[in-house]
Amino acid sequence: MTLSRDQVRHVAMLARLGLETGEEEYYAEQLSGILAHIERMAELDTEAIPPTAQVVSVSNPLREDEPHHGLDQEQALANAPATADGYFVVKAIQEPEP
């Protein structure tokens, strides 16, 4: 499997990684190299094999519904790059172009 530059650009936008011009080529090559190794999974017949998302055997580790105080507003905002009136501030919301 070889990744095209368009695919790299698409994936980078999905992940909101700001690639710079020319980097698509670099990542297309690197990722294609890694995928070439990964392709070997196709050799295995896994039709009847169930997937494993987790190896943990814990089941229903549910929390009781009891409220506890968490952080103060000051603590919540202490690490924020920009705040105003107790809010986090973000720039104009604009979706990416297709």
Add this chain to the structure above:
Amino acid sequence: MAEWEVVIGMETHVQLRTASKMFCSCSTDYLGAPPNSYVCPTCLGLPGALPAPNRVAIEQVLRTAIALHCEIPRHSKFDRKNYFYPDLPKGYQISQYDLPLSLNGWIEVGGRRIRIRRAHLEEDTGSLKHAGDALHSAEESLVDLNRSGVPLMEIVTEPDLTSAEQARDYGLELRRLLRWIGASEADMEKGQLRVEPNISVRPAGSSELGVKTELKNLNSFRALHLAVQFEIDRQIRVLEGGGAVVQETRGWSEAERRTFSQRTKEYAEDYRYFPEPDIPPLEVAPEWVDRLRAGLPELPADREARFRSAYALSAQDAAALTGEREVGEYFEAVVAAGVEAKPAANWVVQEVVPTGADVPAERLAGLISLVQSGRINRDQGREVLAEMRQTGRGPAEIVGERGLAQLSDEGELVAVVDRVLAENASAVADFRAGKQQAIGALLGAVSQATGRRANMKVARELLEARLSRS
């Protein structure tokens, strides 16, 4: 002009009634609180924080699923829905994808079964405050994460609804059910119930679905009704004008009474769902479901049907008595205290519910008995009820103290009737000319003349006798 068929499906997000959030112990009682003051590392999405699922939130979905006649599979799990947005602090929402808590149920709306496709559990996002209005974006937005992580249930129907009225009635029926079983406060204005209709139209008889639009930001049932109707009309206009409906999300402008295109996510979202690795799979044992089922109250539709059959109540009375769970329970307590069902329903529906009267069921029963026995009339009963509310005293005591008694004495009433007839010559003439309803004015005058004490049954008999005589 072609005939059009309307197809509507509903997606509804419901904030569940729990004390703490879905995946952390922060309180859900954040309404009106300062921004970002009901938060912790988990709902802020701090590095390293993990989700710990709330048992009661899961049980609220299961209880709702039972009430919606859903299948509850034994195996369920959480998944991550990945997308970037400032109200989503982790960059993914914990939701459910291919193994929801429940599937394939139904709810009866106006005598029709609306199929429920699924009801699943997820977490609410934070909220954004924009300096601009709904139509124009601001240069900056403000993020409040108090709502982040509140348990949210999503209920999706099949596209079984066919009109704006049905869409509204579905919403009302769902709200009644959710409040009834205590799963949610379901207040639309507070955003606890967010109904999002998907609407399309197609030529009558066509088997293919038309292009649909999704409506958002509907914060009342009125808005739901108006917006869906507007959208149906708009789509038909577009199609009849030779245009094409664009698949998009549309908002509702209350001020302009119209839907408008929201700047849509043109960029095809790819949510990259995958199993949430921080939460082990859920095992929903049948015994757990049975226990929850046993703990549910009689459901509103069942109770409504029972009231009609067991008490021979009208459809209107049965519906009015089951709008809220407490009303029906109150009605049955009044009946249990020895009053007939019909007058009990009548009093509860007409006098108690509209006035919000909060009197013990036995006392209302006592009052109704006084009216039924003829001791006082209905108007007097209404006055006594008002005083019961204000003073907390019993009906017999009030009637006794105020010397209330219906004026039933024929001798006294005859005098009043004669005076009324003499003073209302034109009404008498009208009646004699064949206007039967003129007797209403004369009865009103009798009531007035006796300070509303007259036994109206006796008064009517006397009036009719006099009028038919000469």
Add this chain to the structure above:
Amino acid sequence: MSPVELLDQQLADIEAADPRVHAYLRLTPQLARAQALASDRRYGEGEERGPLDGIPMALKDVLSLHGVETTAGSKILTGYRPPYDATAVGRLKDFGAVILGMTNCDEFAMGSSTENSSFFPTRNPWDLERVPGGSSGGSAAAVAAGEAVYALGTDTGGSIRQPAALCGVVGMKPTYGRVSRYGLIAFASSLDQIGPFTRSVADAAEVLQAISGRDDRDATSSDRPVDMLSGLEAGVRGLRVGIPREYTGVEGMEAGVRAVFEAAAAALERAGAELVEVSLPHTDYGLASYYIVAPAECSSNLARFDGIKYGLSDPTAETLLETYLRTRRQGFGAEVRRRVMLGTYALSTGYYDAYYLKAQKVRTLIAQDFATAFENCDAIISPTSPVVAFPLGAKTGDPLAMYLNDVLTLGANLAGLPGISVPCGRSAPPAGHEAKGLPVGLQVLAPQWREDMALRVARGYEEASGVVAEVARVG
């Protein structure tokens, strides 16, 4: 020595060695002193809290420490001070730990050499021109150079065991679910585990005992009873120790490493263990499965670094999208970007089944391999790493070559097994070090929840071979 004297000695050793080793990203001397003083008082009053009380230790920079900058080795978390302690950190504080500082690591624990740190590479105390391994290279180097008595690291594909091997110390990854991950800045949630670096197996058991157990904040943590200590000295006599056929022939295995490993196996046999050959037939597919599962999870875990709530944020951005793109471009290094893209791709529409789902199925096969192998043996041994420490820069241009370092360790992560690496001798790399060689690690794997078995075999080996972790004199 009192805790305060021990701390002073420790800080002096750090001052001497760290300018060359670069194990620490930042030191916390004030916190350490306050903790040492408190410990002093407890000893004075006879109220000490067990063997860890007053012992100076270090934390990998992915473990949240309340009020202290914790960056996961990444620029994107510059200045971030967690308002809470990771559960494992909190437990160690409760046991009287004296926290010296945060150790260097590959950015977000992604790497096998600590060269992917956003800040600087850490050097191997045994050869400063070579890598300490990774991603917990700072913790391994700190313990190897005597800059901490013990340290915590994290292991997602070998990130504790491999640097322990390359630095000649003991490193242990517990069963998935044994130690709470709450407060561990996640790389791959279904694989990550926290574990100790020490200079002896007994110390590793002691630290693990302290940090293990159910935590209500981590839904994947287990409430199984924890006993790391009582079987430690039971010896290996009569145990069946499996050697996977496939492991000894993996790509790139150095002959010297193989020879040292064979000698270690022989030592176990002399001590009474029965060596048996076992098979893990899907070994060749482990790396492929791992390099889909881990990047997929990391692509999601790292979405929260968006320039809004904490850490780096590009101030020149004029729109939200620019904030995302520029912050994440400036904040993430090349390896992180590579893995985020790989994982995003593997989860995206049209590729999920071929990559992510397939990798999960292969993961099942690998876990089944181990289950079958453990029907026939009590523990499995292998070299921890196919190579000894390699020169700085030797593999940075070739991601796949770097990933191959993990080929013997990542199976335990995919299957959730406990594993430990103990020093088992030295081997000369392909060039240089003919005289003494560089450290080689012996990896011992055990079935899920059987840390006691892995520790027992490792301790039995330590006892039988007489090989002990030495302190590298760097200062």
